[in-house]
Amino acid sequence: MEFRFYGAAGEVTGSMHLLDTGNDQILFDCGMFQGRRKESTQKNKTFNLDRSKITNMVLSHAHIDHSGRIPMLTEKDFSGRIVTTRPTKDALGYMLLDSGHIQESDAQYLNYKSLRSFLYSLEQKKQKQNVTNKEKNSIKKLLKKSPFELDTMAIAKLQKDHGLERFSPLYTMEQARLSLSYIDGYPFGIPITIGRDTTVKFYVAGHILGSAFSLVAVKQADRTCRILYTGDVGRFGKPILKDPCLEFDEEDRDIDLLITESTYGDREHDPVEDLGDSLKNILISTFKKGGSVIIPSFAYGRTQEIIYMLHELYEAGEVPKQPIYVDSPLASNITTVFGEHPECYDNETHRTFLENGLNPFYFGGIKFVETVEESMKLTRDDTPHVVISASGMCEAGRILHHLRYKIHDPKNTILLVGYMAQHTLGRRIEEMGMALSNGDASEPPEVKILGKAYPLKARVEKIGGFSAHGDKHELMRIITGSNLNIKKIGIVHGESSQSRAFEKRLQEKGYDTFIPAPGDRVSI
Numbered sequence: 001m002e003f004r005f006y007g008a009a010g011e012v013t014g015s016m017h018l019l020d021t022g023n024d025q026i027l028f029d030c031g032m033f034q035g036r037r038k039e040s041t042q043k044n045k046t047f048n049l050d051r052s053k054i055t056n057m058v059l060s061h062a063h064i065d066h067s068g069r070i071p072m073l074t075e076k077d078f079s080g081r082i083v084t085t086r087p088t089k090d091a092l093g094y095m096l097l098d099s100g101h102i103q104e105s106d107a108q109y110l111n112y113k114s115l116r117s118f119l120y121s122l123e124q125k126k127q128k129q130n131v132t133n134k135e136k137n138s139i140k141k142l143l144k145k146s147p148f149e150l151d152t153m154a155i156a157k158l159q160k161d162h163g164l165e166r167f168s169p170l171y172t173m174e175q176a177r178l179s180l181s182y183i184d185g186y187p188f189g190i191p192i193t194i195g196r197d198t199t200v201k202f203y204v205a206g207h208i209l210g211s212a213f214s215l216v217a218v219k220q221a222d223r224t225c226r227i228l229y230t231g232d233v234g235r236f237g238k239p240i241l242k243d244p245c246l247e248f249d250e251e252d253r254d255i256d257l258l259i260t261e262s263t264y265g266d267r268e269h270d271p272v273e274d275l276g277d278s279l280k281n282i283l284i285s286t287f288k289k290g291g292s293v294i295i296p297s298f299a300y301g302r303t304q305e306i307i308y309m310l311h312e313l314y315e316a317g318e319v320p321k322q323p324i325y326v327d328s329p330l331a332s333n334i335t336t337v338f339g340e341h342p343e344c345y346d347n348e349t350h351r352t353f354l355e356n357g358l359n360p361f362y363f364g365g366i367k368f369v370e371t372v373e374e375s376m377k378l379t380r381d382d383t384p385h386v387v388i389s390a391s392g393m394c395e396a397g398r399i400l401h402h403l404r405y406k407i408h409d410p411k412n413t414i415l416l417v418g419y420m421a422q423h424t425l426g427r428r429i430e431e432m433g434m435a436l437s438n439g440d441a442s443e444p445p446e447v448k449i450l451g452k453a454y455p456l457k458a459r460v461e462k463i464g465g466f467s468a469h470g471d472k473h474e475l476m477r478i479i480t481g482s483n484l485n486i487k488k489i490g491i492v493h494g495e496s497s498q499s500r501a502f503e504k505r506l507q508e509k510g511y512d513t514f515i516p517a518p519g520d521r522v523s524i
Contacts, residue, residue: 001218001225001524003257005516006048007031008493012263012421013065014043015493019227021218024055024195028214028229028259032068032099032170034395035423044069044170051077056194059084059183060231061211062091062300068099071171074179082183083192085202087210087341089185091300094333098299100176102396103169110167112143112150113451115159148372188212189249201252206234206244207468208301209337209344213245215252225524226252228486229259232493233470233478237272239308240338240360242346244470246482255486257524258479262494263419263469265502270465276309278463282415283319286459287384291411294458296399296426298392299331301468302418304338306388307361312352314365325378327369327398328390335361335368369398379405392418394425403429404449412458417466422495425449433460476505489513490522 001021007014007029014033019026033043051073059082060066070082070092084092119139123131143158145151159166186192191199197219202212214229236243270278286293297303303326313319326332338361342354353360369375378387379401389399406412407429414433420426425447432445433456444455470478479486489511491499503513514522 002521003227003259003490003524004521005490005492005518007033007518008065008261009516009518009520010496010499012419012493012495013040015060015066015231016069017229017259017492018049018054019216021195021198024198025053026194026198026216027054027057027073029060029066029231030057030069030073031066032064034065034393035421039423041170044072047072052079054078054080056080057082058194058200058214058216058229059088060205060214060229061208062088062095063208063232063298064095064099066231067092067095069170070096070182071100071175071179074182075171075175078182080182083194083200084183084185085188085210085212086185087337087344088212089183089210090337090340091210091334092183093180094330094337095300096176096179097173098330100169100171100173103171104173106396107167107169108150108152108155111152111155111159114167115155115162115164116140116143118162118164119158148376191217201249203245203248204242204344205231206236206238206241207232208234209241209304209341215248217252225256226254227257227259227524228255228484230261230478232261232263232468233475234468235269235272235470236474236477238305238468240305240346240349241344244474244478246478248483253483253485255484257488257490257522258484258486259490259492260475260479261469262475262491262499262502264467264471265475265491265494265498265505267464267471267498268473269467269471270463272465275463275465276312278465279306279309279415280313280318282413282461282463283313283322283386286411286413287320287322289411290384291409291413291458292381292384292406293386293413293415294399294402294406295386295388295415295417296392296394296403297328297331297388297390297417298468299328299390300334302392302466303328303331303388303390304335304361305466305468306417307335307366308349310366310386311360311363314363320384321365323385324366325369325385325387326366326389327375327378327387327402329370331388331390332368332370376401378402392426393420394429400425400449403447404452404454407447407449407454407456407458410457410459414458414460416460416462419467419469429456429460430462432456433462436460472502472505475502476509479506479511480509487512488522491515
């Protein structure tokens with residue numbers, strides 16, 4: 001039997017691994033790479049596996065860096081099923097369609113941008129002088145149906161007429177929609193057959209709604225081999241969701257191979273109990289200056305957690321009740337999924353909200369923004385408010401427009417509430433904001449958003465405790481504080497420094513560990 005590593009090995013995004021039992025090939029996750037556009041696009045387009053040989057797929061959770069390439073898996077030759085938990089299946093109905101929409105929109109924008117640049121240069125050569133703003137606006141109008149809508153047919157025709165290369169989406173919304181028919185949702189805690197003499201059982205991972213530890217058992221002639229894949233490990237004591245599982249069934253305790261994430265393998269989060277106070281202080285200080293708080297947030301999990309805490313602060317009267325806007329259609333839909341799965345909530349959420357007849361995610365003062373027109377109007381709103389918008393790493397979506405309208409004003413605050421991968425806009429804002437606060441930068445640095453540079457004058461704050469990933473202590477707690485007996489540990493889903501530091505701590509505890517590179521294999 002052999003375990004192979006194809007993504008999130010030596011890096012954080014693009015989770016994808018394969019178990020070859022000798023009888024079946026079981027795929028673990030099928031995630032999208034995120035980061036530098038050119039590099040991640042090339043990685044995402046490369047699908048090295050023979051889809052026809054994959055028996056079934058096990059999905060740990062719905063985040064796009066774990067699920068985002070499912071439409072590429074199912075587009076041809078794959079005849080198996082995608083096995084996951086029920087909340088994850090429900091969430092994917094929105095997540096994958098949204099991802100398909102983003103792929104299409106990104107391709108359309110890149111086609112528009114490249115054609116626009118070509119027409120500018122064409123006009124410049126014709127007139128033998130720089131193109132005026134009036135002429136630029138005339139070209140833009142030629143390529144748009146309205147200020148908010150590209151004329152894709154006109155763009156395609158002009159590209160063809162001029163022999164220009166066209167950008168194609170990684171996959172379309174229709175391909176994403178078709179992939180949903182391959183997905184089956186199951187409860188936690190029951191064995192599900194995924195191959196010959198092979199089952200998977202899901203345990204609560206506590207990372208996001210529906211996230212699971214996947215325990216695969218393969219019966220052999222003389223024994224049963226067990227592989228435990230953590231996916232992403234959640235935190236302990238966070239609001240809304242149950243804590244990660246530490247008590248595994250008697251028959252599941254002996255683990256031949258554990259594959260664990262290591263995103264924060266060398267970092268320590270702020271205490272969970274301090275999150276509300278930190279959020280409260282940032283809101284009060286920003287509102288006092290007449291500013292707004294802009295929160296880039298993952299639509300799934302982080303947004304609902306922020307809403308939950310704002311609800312608590314508003315109910316207690318601890319902060320001025322300025323308007324709260326959730327400007328992400330996906331976040332609005334995912335919040336609906338949260339409402340449909342109260343069985344995943346922890347006891348505190350039941351006591352605080354459900355038993356008092358309150359919905360944790362809907363209350364006075366919060367508005368879910370729907371249309372592009374509403375969103376664009378909100379970007380120009382100078383009155384104090386809170387905006388929660390996707391994407392979480394500031395790589396795409398409506399958050400880019402809020403940033404470009406608010407980032408240059410020192411009365412505003414950009415509040416970072418999660419992990420920012422290398423080479424993302426979110427990481428650049430985080431690092432530049434840190435340099436400013438430490439006095440390492442004398443002048444406001446420039447941040448490039450949608451091709452234009454803006455001075456970073458807004459205050460940048462980060463609350464690390466909001467992370468949905470366990471820190472170095474919580475990751476260690478899963479291994480040393482559970483009732484598992486583990487023979488060997490593979491460390492994935494982490495930047496090199498984090499994985500190495502986590503490996504060192506495990507080795508000091510006597511564990512047999514390794515850090516795979518993409519393409520590596522380990523025999524079981």
